[in-house]
Amino acid sequence: MTITEELLDLKHTNTIGSQLKEIPTALSEYCFPNLFLFKDKHEYKIITVEDETYLTGLSYNNERYIMPLQNLETCSEQYIKILKSLLTDYDCIFPIPEKWLHIFPETEFRREFIDDDSEYIYNREKLAEYPGRKLSKKRNLVKQFLRDYEPNIKLINNCSKPHIIELLELWQSRTYQEMGSSDYQSCIDALKHFEELNLSGALFLAGDEPCGFIMGEAAGESSYVIHFAKGDTTKKGIYQYMFQAYVREFCKDALIINLEQDMGMEGLRKTKRSYQPDLMLHKYRIYSSSL
Numbered sequence: 187m188t189i190t191e192e193l194l195d196l197k198h199t200n201t202i203g204s205q206l207k208e209i210p211t212a213l214s215e216y217c218f219p220n221l222f223l224f225k226d227k228h229e230y231k232i233i234t235v236e237d238e239t240y241l242t243g244l245s246y247n248n249e250r251y252i253m254p255l256q257n258l259e260t261c262s263e264q265y266i267k268i269l270k271s272l273l274t275d276y277d278c279i280f281p282i283p284e285k286w287l288h289i290f291p292e293t294e295f296r297r298e299f300i301d302d303d304s305e306y307i308y309n310r311e312k313l314a315e316y317p318g319r320k321l322s323k324k325r326n327l328v329k330q331f332l333r334d335y336e337p338n339i340k341l342i343n344n345c346s347k348p349h350i351i352e353l354l355e356l357w358q359s360r361t362y363q364e365m366g367s368s369d370y371q372s373c374i375d376a377l378k379h380f381e382e383l384n385l386s387g388a389l390f391l392a393g394d395e396p397c398g399f400i401m402g403e404a405a406g407e408s409s410y411v412i413h414f415a416k417g418d419t420t421k422k423g424i425y426q427y428m429f430q431a432y433v434r435e436f437c438k439d440a441l442i443i444n445l446e447q448d449m450g451m452e453g454l455r456k457t458k459r460s461y462q463p464d465l466m467l468h469k470y471r472i473y474s475s476s477l
Contacts, residue, residue: 194230212409251280281469302450331423335392410440
């Protein structure tokens with residue numbers, strides 16, 4: 187079996203990006219911008235086997251995996267056959283949504299997920315309104331932010347990008363994550379290729395002072411994936427206000443909001459859980475049953 191490979195690049199936006207848009211899943215890996223922006227961290231490569239294309243990558247726990255680039259419920263039997271055969275060369279097939287598990291029966295494959303990979307899914311109305319007793323603190327923080335500041339929202343454009351870079355540098359200076367391990371560079375690249383990647387986003391201001399930003403994109407299953415959200419935490423309530431205002435104003439066509447995974451970071455996990463997710467979207471790893 188002859189395999190050719192090439193590094194994932196911006197030139198694949200139309201080809202691979204178009205394929206991914208046809209896959210009905212809210213998992214963030216099936217968004218081309220997400221793949222492109224983290225291509226160096228995960229060492230993404232496009233491989234071609236008998237005229238069929240797949241993606242290879244390196245997981246956060248250093249497993250080499252193969253990722254399908256077609257909808258496994260509608261693709262050809264040949265595509266699935268090749269995918270399964272590639273398990274002899276890679277550690278696992280990843281990420282597989284739960285609705286595809288029937289393609290990998292337990293009698294033939296080992297199927298697992300890691301909590302650190304699972305993505306936080308919220309009904310749009312939850313983040314737009316913060317309803318109920320459990321989210322009362324979020325509502326109160328929004329009220330406090332609105333009381334203390336005169337908020338303003340601007341779409342991301344060439345004028346707002348310098349302000350976003352300043353906010354990103356401020357965030358990086360305060361985070362415990364080293365620049366090499368944080369998403370700082372990925373965020374810079376998102377701004378650089380904002381239009382080419384068809385991203386959307388907004389800059390938030392307290393009066394005239396920039397205090398936060400969000401970048402994301404519409405994705406499968408009527409979802410909106412928030413790829414980046416950074417705020418100046420000296421402005422109390424900034425994150426609670428940003429999420430609510432952004433979802434209300436810019437995610438009107440979405441049914442669900444995806445805040446992505448926590449990668450095992452305890453602080454990030456605690457924060458995302460505090461918004462009371464409606465679903466944890468698991469990403470399954472498929473292994474050969476012989477392992």
